[in-house]
Amino acid sequence: MSTDAGEYDIAIVGASTAGCTAARLFALRGARVALIERRPAVDAYKTVCTHYIQSSATPTIEKLGLAPLLEERGAVHNSIDLWTRDSGWIGVGDGEAPYGYSITRRSLDPILRKLAADTPGVELVAGWTAVGLLGDGRPGGVEIEDHGHNRRRLNARLVVAADGRDSKLARLARVPGRIKPHGRFFYWAYWSGVRPATTRSKVWLLDPDAAYTFPNEDDLTVVLLAPHRDRLPEFRSDLEGAYRRMTDALPDAPDLSNATLESKLLGKLELPNVFRPAARPGLAFIGDAALAADPLWGVGCGWAFQSADWLVEETAHALDGGGDLDRALERYRRVHRRRLLPHYLLISDLASGRPINPIERRLYRAAARDRLVRHAFEQVGSRRRSPVRMLDPRVLARIAR
Numbered sequence: 417m418s419t420d421a422g423e424y425d426i427a428i429v430g431a432s433t434a435g436c437t438a439a440r441l442f443a444l445r446g447a448r449v450a451l452i453e454r455r456p457a458v459d460a461y462k463t464v465c466t467h468y469i470q471s472s473a474t475p476t477i478e479k480l481g482l483a484p485l486l487e488e489r490g491a492v493h494n495s496i497d498l499w500t501r502d503s504g505w506i507g508v509g510d511g512e513a514p515y516g517y518s519i520t521r522r523s524l525d526p527i528l529r530k531l532a533a534d535t536p537g538v539e540l541v542a543g544w545t546a547v548g549l550l551g552d553g554r555p556g557g558v559e560i561e562d563h564g565h566n567r568r569r570l571n572a573r574l575v576v577a578a579d580g581r582d583s584k585l586a587r588l589a590r591v592p593g594r595i596k597p598h599g600r601f602f603y604w605a606y607w608s609g610v611r612p613a614t615t616r617s618k619v620w621l622l623d624p625d626a627a628y629t630f631p632n633e634d635d636l637t638v639v640l641l642a643p644h645r646d647r648l649p650e651f652r653s654d655l656e657g658a659y660r661r662m663t664d665a666l667p668d669a670p671d672l673s674n675a676t677l678e679s680k681l682l683g684k685l686e687l688p689n690v691f692r693p694a695a696r697p698g699l700a701f702i703g704d705a706a707l708a709a710d711p712l713w714g715v716g717c718g719w720a721f722q723s724a725d726w727l728v729e730e731t732a733h734a735l736d737g738g739g740d741l742d743r744a745l746e747r748y749r750r751v752h753r754r755r756l757l758p759h760y761l762l763i764s765d766l767a768s769g770r771p772i773n774p775i776e777r778r779l780y781r782a783a784a785r786d787r788l789v790r791h792a793f794e795q796v797g798s799r800r801r802s803p804v805r806m807l808d809p810r811v812l813a814r815i816a817r
């Protein structure tokens with residue numbers, strides 16, 4: 417039995433990073449928003465994430481009014497050092513580049529969801545799953561279902577899929593993604609008391625394996641390993657032993673001798689890269705539903721914030737009666753593609769697990785010794801600038817030198 421349950425400007429499916437950001441920003445522009453989330457608890461959080469939020473997303477975090485709440489919770493102002501065999505450590509100093517945030521999803525998700533739900537104009541519909549799209553062709557809303565199999569129809573002028581990397585809405589709307597396979601797998605755990613104590617994150621590109629440490633609030637550090645798929649049998653036969661051996665063998669390895677393991681060992685074995693067109697008439701995709709890339713580079717949360725922001729910027733005026741909504745959606749699709757496709761191509765190529773090539777070796781060596789190259793490298797790595805930045809003739813000349 418299905419009932420009509422209201423008219424909205426926008427129905428957003430998924431109340432995680434992307435969905436909550438879009439809901440709040442749309443509502444601040446005066447829109448009436450249904451924010452649908454299948455998990456009933458307001459303080460639910462994502463466990464499969466290492467939550468290094470790139471500085472590219474800081475302007476959106478500030479626009480949301482989220483930054484002071486993250487500061488209050490003790491979020492770390494993040495920065496990163498990268499190690500390769502050719503270069504040793506590469507990193508710009510503290511304060512030399514804008515910061516992003518590192519904060520566990522256990523803290524972030526409830527803060528952000530509450531912020532969105534408390535915004536006048538947002539109705540959080542928690543404990544309901546989107547199971548269908550209304551309308552023939554152009555979506556006119558969503559059908560939702562609760563645990564008791566009760567159904568409701570929510571009519572909306574715009575449907576937003578913020579339902580993550582396995583987007584059900586994409587399947588319902590038949591918008592397939594372009595998929596590129598992933599050549600590594602991931603195991604990680606949370607530790608307290610890691611030494612030396614630092615707020616700087618570290619990434620090791622061990623060619624072909626990789627690893628990182630991300631410090632967060634409450635002295636919690638994620639220690640993650642991303643071995644090449646060839647090493648899967650070794651990890652399957654002795655998971656904890658393989659995790660400790662590989663961690664201890666890292667150059668300048670984190671000292672875990674007096675650290676406390678604060679979680680079980682978490683793993684993710686399959687993480688294909690997926691990219692799909694971010695909009696079609698009446699329907700937009702944001703966050704992982706539009707683009708889910710290799711987590712090694714810590715981009716997904718930042719792009720969830722940013723893509724939601726771009727969608728609101730492009731469509732809010734049309735939703736307010738100021739123009740054609742589908743043309744605004746097409747503009748959003750193009751912005752998303754222009755901003756993220758070059759990064760995606762680079763990331764998904766590196767995610768294959770192929771060896772580092774001679775040009776990359778030269779780049780890493782140049783970044784370690786040359787300030788201009790290092791800063792350009794940081795701007796691209798933090799996703800504030802396009803990879804095209806590295807083709808600047810002055811940067812190329814320094815790399816070639």
Ligand SMILES: Cc1cc2nc3c(=O)[nH]c(=O)nc-3n(C[C@H](O)[C@H](O)[C@H](O)COP(=O)(O)OP(=O)(O)OC[C@H]3O[C@@H](n4cnc5c(N)ncnc54)[C@H](O)[C@@H]3O)c2cc1C
Nearest residue numbers: 430432433434454465466467468546580703704711716717
């Ligand atoms: C191992 C790993 C490590 C990562 N580390 C990082 C990192 O360090 N930094 C970083 O930036 N990113 C990282 N990411 C990526 C990051 O977790 C995602 O990019 C981010 O969570 C995407 O946010 P989202 O809002 O688009 O989707 P999600 O966070 O996946 O949220 C989707 C939401 O939709 C809801 N939903 C789904 N289907 C329905 C439905 N039919 N009806 C109603 N609700 C529905 C879900 O319950 C969920 O709340 C990592 C990912 C992985 C797998």
